[in-house]
Amino acid sequence: SQQGEEDPQALSIQEGENATMNCSYKTSINNLQWYRQNSGRGLVHLILIRSNEREKHSGRLRVTLDTSKKSSSLLITASRAADTASYFCANRSGSARQLTFGSGTQLTVLP
Amino acid sequence: DTEVTQTPKHLVMGMTNKKSLKCEQHMGHRAMYWYKQKAKKPPELMFVYSYEKLSINESVPSRFSPECPNSSLLNLHLHALQPEDSALYLCASSQVIAGVSNTGELFFGEGSRLTVL
Numbered sequence: 001s002q003q004g005e006e007d008p009q010a011l012s013i014q015e016g017e018n019a020t021m022n023c024s025y026k027t028s029i030n031n032l033q034w035y036r037q038n039s040g041r042g043l044v045h046l047i048l049i050r051s052n053e054r055e056k057h058s059g060r061l062r063v064t065l066d067t068s069k070k071s072s073s074l075l076i077t078a079s080r081a082a083d084t085a086s087y088f089c090a091n092r093s094g095s096a097r098q099l100t101f102g103s104g105t106q107l108t109v110l111p
Numbered sequence: 112d113t114e115v116t117q118t119p120k121h122l123v124m125g126m127t128n129k130k131s132l133k134c135e136q137h138m139g140h141r142a143m144y145w146y147k148q149k150a151k152k153p154p155e156l157m158f159v160y161s162y163e164k165l166s167i168n169e170s171v172p173s174r175f176s177p178e179c180p181n182s183s184l185l186n187l188h189l190h191a192l193q194p195e196d197s198a199l200y201l202c203a204s205s206q207v208i209a210g211v212s213n214t215g216e217l218f219f220g221e222g223s224r225l226t227v228l
Contacts, residue, residue, distance in 0.1 A: 033217075042219035048215065101154055106151075
């Protein structure tokens with residue numbers, strides 16, 4: 001399976017704290033993306049980082065990519081209760097024609 | 112709000128029924144996808160259409176039959192399903208760049224929750 005692994009599987013934090021989620025993948029990639037999914041809803045694209053980039057920011061989101069370790073991390077700063085959701089990384093390797101999603105992290109932000 | 116619309120939001124069907132899930136997008140995307148998602152699992156790709164032609168079928172059982180009547184619509188026809196097919200079915204779309212689908216952002220619908228009795 002090309003599916004990546006994410007850790008932790010579940011993360012519970014207080015509002016205002018930072019949340020860090022990690023993603024590992026198995027093959028070389030063109031880009032890596034992060035998606036959020038509220039319970040029972042569709043996925044929403046958060047951010048894309050290309051294989052030649054090491055860090056990217058978008059609002060309260062910071063994504064890093066380490067291609068030598070085949071890993072990425074998503075940092076959400078100053079978390080809010082509305083950030084409660086599942087977060088998935090997804091990547092497309094060079095010859096693949098589709099995204100492969102990681103196993104996901106369930107984030108709970110307590111008010 | 113998503114720009115990919117899926118209907119119905121909920122569907123309950125028996126194992127002998129025939130039903131269809133529908134998906135519509137008006138973003139001009141020429142790649143459309145069906146994913147299946149079980150509880151607490153990541154989405155699993157079922158089918159990809161590129162320029163209204165089926166380009167990827169991830170060994171999905173024939174009781175699932177996709178159809179792309181035009182560039183804005185994607186259907187998933189369901190027949191003789193099993194209880195284990197109960198899941199959230201997600202439609203997505205994306206641009207096609209250099210003839211390759213899925214290189215960038217996917218836009219997802221809210222999904223159709225299917226229950227097979």
